[in-house]
Amino acid sequence: MMGRAQETRVLDLQIHNLRDWTSDRHHIVDDAPFGGGPGMVMKPEPIFAAVESLQTEASTVVLMTPQGRRFDQSMAQEFSTRKHLIIICGHYEGVDHRIIEQLVNVEISIGDYVLTNGAIAAVVFVDAIVRLLPGVLGHEQSASDDSFAGGLLEGPQYTRPAEFRGWKVPEILLSGHHAEIAAWRKREAEQRTRQNRPDLLG
8 A cells, every 4th residue: 555655646755764864973873861771862963954854844743652642543534634744763762852842743652562663653653644545545435434433443344255164144244235234334343342442432
């Protein structure tokens, strides 16, 4: 999907190396934290230089960090309408806080766990957004039927054969009665959500 989006010019995706914006001989992008402690902190100079050289009036600067707002489908929908995203991938013990205070528009976390680096989270963030862009998915209704799109998990799906090892597809799905099928799918989605993610039901 990412490739299709770029081929059709729906998406212009560019990956940048922060070391290209360093001014020292060794292209250093991190340093020890003031006040002591383990690990390294990403330096402000190359990040400010990179963002300021790429930024336009339409840019939204995003930092991928465990300390950010938890990413969900409604946020993916919101970001899919933005013209230009600059995504900073947190690393090590994080970034110099002046980057967050002066440069970043929103901090995003993809979940309550820690990854090796923010590039992994950025891939998840970008993929969730790109699939919502017009023309990216093969069928426009696919995105609206996804889990979380309507506040519920998606219900069960079946395909051929209608019977496998004695296990049959629910008769309603073979009936051709579209209104009844839609009602069945809604009930099943509610049940699946109640079982697996009751928190979504409030």
